[in-house]
Amino acid sequence: MKAKKIFWTLIAPVAAIVISFIFVSIILLFKHANPFSTFQLIFSYGFQPGNIVAELNQTIAYYLAGIAAAIGFKMLLFNIGIDGQYRLAIFFAAVVGGSTHLPSFLEIPLIVITAMVVGAAWASIAGYLKVKKNISEVISNIMLNAIASGIIIYLLQPGRLGTKGPHSDNLATPTIPKSGWMPTISMFGGQLYTFGIVAIAVGVIYWIILNKTVFGFNLRATGLSFRAARASGVNAPRMVFITMAISGAIAGLTGVGECLSETHNYSLAFPEGYALTGLALALLGRNNPIGVAFAAFFWAFLERAAPILDLNGIPNEIVLMMEGTIILATVASYEVVKRINKRQQQKLVGSAQITNVESKVTKESAV
Amino acid sequence: MRTVTKVAVTHCRGRIEEGEMTKSKLRQAGAFVAAAGLILTAVAVGSNSATAAPKKLIGIAFDLGGKDNPGFNQLAYIGYQQFANSHPGWDEKDLQGANSDTDATRAQRLQLLVSAGCNPIVVVGFSYHAALQTVAAKNPNVKFALVDDSIDNAPNVEGLEFKAEQGSYVVGAIAALTSKTHSVGFIGGVNVPLIQAFEAGFKAGVAKINPNTKYQSTYASNPPDFSGFNAPDKGKEAALGMFQNGADVVYSAAGSTGLGAHQAAAQAGAGHWSIGVDADEALYPVNQKVANFILTSALKNVNVGVKSFLKDATGGTFTPGVHMFGIDNGGVGYSLTGSHISAGVRVKVNALIKQISSGEIVVPTDPTKINLPTK
Numbered sequence: 001m002k003a004k005k006i007f008w009t010l011i012a013p014v015a016a017i018v019i020s021f022i023f024v025s026i027i028l029l030f031k032h033a034n035p036f037s038t039f040q041l042i043f044s045y046g047f048q049p050g051n052i053v054a055e056l057n058q059t060i061a062y063y064l065a066g067i068a069a070a071i072g073f074k075m076l077l078f079n080i081g082i083d084g085q086y087r088l089a090i091f092f093a094a095v096v097g098g099s100t101h102l103p104s105f106l107e108i109p110l111i112v113i114t115a116m117v118v119g120a121a122w123a124s125i126a127g128y129l130k131v132k133k134n135i136s137e138v139i140s141n142i143m144l145n146a147i148a149s150g151i152i153i154y155l156l157q158p159g160r161l162g163t164k165g166p167h168s169d170n171l172a173t174p175t176i177p178k179s180g181w182m183p184t185i186s187m188f189g190g191q192l193y194t195f196g197i198v199a200i201a202v203g204v205i206y207w208i209i210l211n212k213t214v215f216g217f218n219l220r221a222t223g224l225s226f227r228a229a230r231a232s233g234v235n236a237p238r239m240v241f242i243t244m245a246i247s248g249a250i251a252g253l254t255g256v257g258e259c260l261s262e263t264h265n266y267s268l269a270f271p272e273g274y275a276l277t278g279l280a281l282a283l284l285g286r287n288n289p290i291g292v293a294f295a296a297f298f299w300a301f302l303e304r305a306a307p308i309l310d311l312n313g314i315p316n317e318i319v320l321m322m323e324g325t326i327i328l329a330t331v332a333s334y335e336v337v338k339r340i341n342k343r344q345q346q347k348l349v350g351s352a353q354i355t356n357v358e359s360k361v362t363k364e365s366a367v
Numbered sequence: 368m369r370t371v372t373k374v375a376v377t378h379c380r381g382r383i384e385e386g387e388m389t390k391s392k393l394r395q396a397g398a399f400v401a402a403a404g405l406i407l408t409a410v411a412v413g414s415n416s417a418t419a420a421p422k423k424l425i426g427i428a429f430d431l432g433g434k435d436n437p438g439f440n441q442l443a444y445i446g447y448q449q450f451a452n453s454h455p456g457w458d459e460k461d462l463q464g465a466n467s468d469t470d471a472t473r474a475q476r477l478q479l480l481v482s483a484g485c486n487p488i489v490v491v492g493f494s495y496h497a498a499l500q501t502v503a504a505k506n507p508n509v510k511f512a513l514v515d516d517s518i519d520n521a522p523n524v525e526g527l528e529f530k531a532e533q534g535s536y537v538v539g540a541i542a543a544l545t546s547k548t549h550s551v552g553f554i555g556g557v558n559v560p561l562i563q564a565f566e567a568g569f570k571a572g573v574a575k576i577n578p579n580t581k582y583q584s585t586y587a588s589n590p591p592d593f594s595g596f597n598a599p600d601k602g603k604e605a606a607l608g609m610f611q612n613g614a615d616v617v618y619s620a621a622g623s624t625g626l627g628a629h630q631a632a633a634q635a636g637a638g639h640w641s642i643g644v645d646a647d648e649a650l651y652p653v654n655q656k657v658a659n660f661i662l663t664s665a666l667k668n669v670n671v672g673v674k675s676f677l678k679d680a681t682g683g684t685f686t687p688g689v690h691m692f693g694i695d696n697g698g699v700g701y702s703l704t705g706s707h708i709s710a711g712v713r714v715k716v717n718a719l720i721k722q723i724s725s726g727e728i729v730v731p732t733d734p735t736k737i738n739l740p741t742k
Contacts, residue, residue: 054471061469087591149589153558167517167526167689169493169561258469268559269494272591273467303467307479310462 012337013284013291016329023325024318033314041312042319046305053190058300059293060199060257065278066296067206068250070287074210075223075243081126081141082251082275084148089119089252090259091152091173094266095161097259098174107180112198112256119252120245122148127244131237137244145275156268172267182260195257202250203289219243251278280327286334299323422458425451425677426485428476430492431593433463437653438622438645439669443491443514446673454681460485464492466593473498481506487680489673490514493561499524510685512676514669515561517689525679526689527672531561532568532730533723534665534699535620538642539572540719541663541701542616543580544712545640550581552609554628556596556621558586565620565644565665566734574737575719575728582739583609587624595624602627603634610635616662618642626653632660640707645669647702664702671697695724 025035045051065082072079093115102110126144129135153171156162162171184191210216222229222239230236254274259266281299285291302323306316425447427434434444444461451457460483462476473495480488481502486509490499493516503511503521510523517526542551553569555562566584573580585605587595595601602624606617610631615638619625625643632641633656641657643664648654654661672692679685692698701716708716722728731737 051475054475057471058469146589146592149592153589164560167519167528168496169515169559169564170496171560258471263470263497267497268590269468269470269473269497270591271467271469272593277467303472304475307462307476311460311479311483 008337008341009286012333013286013295013330015333016284016326019329019333020322020325024322027321028314028318031314038309038314038318041308041314042302042305045308046301049188050190051304053188053192055297055300055304056196057190057193057257057261058304059297060193060196061254061274062277062281062296062299063199063293064202064250064254065274066281066285066292067202067289068247068254069275069278069282070285070289070292071206071210071243071250072247073223073282073287075219075240076226077130077240077244077247078138078279079123079126079141079244079247079251080138080275080279081123081144081248082254082278083272084141084145084275085119085122085248085251086254086274087145087152087270087272088122088148089115090255090270091156091266092118093252093256094173094176094259095155097176097180098265100180101177102179104179107177108182108260111176111180111260112253115252115256116249117252120249123248123251124241124245127241130244131241156266170268172265174265176260176264180260181264182257184261191261193257193261195260198253199257202253203293206250207289254278280323283327284330422456424483424485425457425459426477426480426483426488427459427461428473428480428488428490428495429461429463430494431464431466432597432622434461436597436623437648437651439667440491442646442667442669443489443673446670447489447677449670450674450677454677457681464494468494470497474501477502477511478505481509486510487512487677489676491669492516510680512673512680514672522687524687525676525685527669527676528689528691529667529669529672529698530691530693530730531620531665531667531699532564532571532732533694534667534701535565535568535618536572536575536723536728536730537694537701537716537720538618538663538665539569539574540576540716541572541708541712542569542618542640542642543573543576544715545662545708546580546614546616547638548581548613548615549577549579550583550612550614552606552612552614552617553582553584554602554605554609554617554619554621554624555584555586556588556619556624557593558589558595560732562586562620563734564732567731567737569618569620569665570734570737570739571731572719574739576715578739580739581613582741583612583614584734587621596622598624599627599630603631606631606641607634610639616640616642618644618665620644620665626651629654629657629661633657643702647704649702649704658705659707661705662707664704666700666702668692668698668700693723694720 028035028038068082069079093111096114097107097111100107100110122144126137126140129140130137156171158164161173163174164171183194185194210220218234218239222234222236226236255270277299281292281295284295302319306319309316309318427443427447429440432440434441447459460480462480477490477498488509489512491514495513496516496518499511499513500518503518503524507523512525512527514527517528518524551573553566555566570582573582587598587601602619602621606628609617617628619628625648629641632639639660640662641660642662645667646664647666648664649658649661694700723730
């Protein structure tokens with residue numbers, strides 16, 4: 001029974017990946033490229049030791065964005081504000097880190113907690129608007145993303161909180177002192193961020209809270225039916241607000257690994273787009289902490305491998321196409337699997353009823 | 368790849384016509400051609416350049432957009448082309464940036480060009496600073512150029528920097544001299560220091576001619592959202608607003624966002640002007656219909672810098688450190704396509720250029736330090 005359940009859980013994402021490989025192969029054939037050697041190129045390059053470490057580092061960021069999105073999804077909240085929450089969080093965390101000189105065991109937690117608090121605070125604006133003013137969190141979050149960018153660029157100007165090198169056009173926050181640098185693990189010729197431990201902890205806590213606590217039960221109940229949960233005594237608006245804040249706090253952690261172990265500051269060179277990636281990964285990983293981890297690694301792997309295609313005259317947009325078709329196919333195949341499951345359940349229920357009726361009949365005839 | 372296979376086929380046919388081949392030999396030849404074809408296909412997919420005579424490789428790492436995007440990136444590519452035309456035996460490999468780039472992905476891109484055998488390597492855009500710092504240190508034998516930035520104490524990196532504010536100063540003066548309403552506008556792509564320098568130059572040029580000129584300014588996006596360099600719709604909207612507000616000349620330092628501003632000038636009709644940036648935008652095929660509304664373009668000749676670096680790196684005159692390209696050495700300037708600028712204006716502008724070259728005029732890079740009326 002358990003094996004069967006696992007099979008039905010895995011079938012959708014696996015089918016999605018297969019469909020996307022077929023689709024991309026067709027495109028490649030149109031481009032007169034050999035699909036097999038193209039995939040071989042992606043996999044042999046992607047699995048080079050030095051690249052695996054970089055992929056794992058990227059996985060950490062994608063995973064946190066994915067979990068931030070997943071916890072929102074559990075509540076039917078579409079947190080597209082992950083981008084703004086992450087940016088503002090890592091910006092302020094870098095500013096705080098750059099202006100304090102504490103011993104490591106205080107400095108690093110201070111930076112991490114600042115990031116979480118800022119992310120949560122920024123997200124709770126959207127949560128408040130949703131609960132009190134009934135404003136869609138999608139609209140408010142998109143606006144909050146733009147406002148976050150505006151705040152950062154205002155504060156990042158030289159003379160405010162930012163600095164600019166004499167021969168550089170990059171703006172950055174002051175460098176965090178060495179005590180705020182998070183150690184890395186040297187492996188395969190790369191440097192693995194130890195911040196991965198925090199990401200794993202977030203995944204475990206996410207699973208425990210959702211499945212083993214009253215809070216998690218209330219959260220899932222509110223997500224399934226806001227009104228039913230409210231009727232049964234759950235303070236549903238409060239749940240929405242808190243979930244949004246938690247999602248923001250996790251989103252706030254997204255850029256911390258890179259900042260603490262690589263750049264040691266926030267600058268214009270920081271990436272954007274974690275919101276959409278996070279939402280896609282939560283979808284692909286079915287909001288499951290392990291599923292999202294695999295999805296995040298797969299994404300990081302594909303993106304790391306993309307440039308090798310360009311070098312061999314194959315447009316790297318192939319990888320984007322693959323990602324896009326995987327997401328579309330995932331949504332479609334989940335729906336298909338859901339329907340198959342439903343039909344099977346109906347059959348089961350139907351046959352159970354028949355046996356029930358039959359046993360009743362035999363009992364009655366015996367009497 | 369295909370041409371090579373074809374050559375092999377015709378070569379065999381030639382021999383058959385000479386009657387030197389029996390049937391079995393012919394079959395062998397067929398098998399050979401098929402095998403050769405297969406191998407070539409495999410090789411071609413593995414590495415495109417392997418079939419041609421081995422050429423020395425120049426690597427180019429582009430910023431967002433890549434070489435097909437008219438403007439900044441494309442100019443870097445043109446610089447390579449100009450070099451390759453006069454120096455046969457060189458080929459290029461290029462990779463381009465993405466929105467999701469981290470310093471790690473940028474470093475990977477550069478390292479990939481190094482391991483593909485590229486030397487020298489042109490790196491386009493300030494966002495590569497940190498990545499190049501690591502990769503340059505790891506590969507001391509490879510020569511790099513960094514466009515719009517430089518790295519201190521790196522013995523194998525030339526920093527190619529452009530005094531874009533000087534070119535903007537000149538078009539600012541042209542705008543103020545051309546404007547009949549004494550009102551001009553500025554559209555920046557993304558609100559970063561690089562573009563702020565363009566605005567400062569433009570504003571200062573306007574102020575030099577007429578300090579009472581009404582001045583409007585806007586940026587299409589804030590970092591890390593760099594979409595403002597590629598949003599013609601926003602450019603059009605902003606320019607139309609400025610024209611409605613009384614401006615008759617609008618300068619866009621905003622990549623392809625400026626295409627929208629040119630369209631806005633055409634829509635607003637005769638007497639409204641748009642000014643382009645980086646390359647001579649009146650020559651872009653995409654601007655063909657609106658070219659008559661492009662007054663001039665502030666040139667930032669990235670190609671000049673790239674070409675000079677490639678000559679240095681391949682000719683033994685490589686000198687690390689900052690290389691400045693200004694109005695005095697053809698690094699920046701303005702375009703004359705369409706002859707919309709009157710002779711009188713040109714005389715005044717050329718006098719200003721002389722003053723900038725001699726250092727008599729120092730063009731500022733901070734737009735907030737220059738005051739012009741907004742109403």
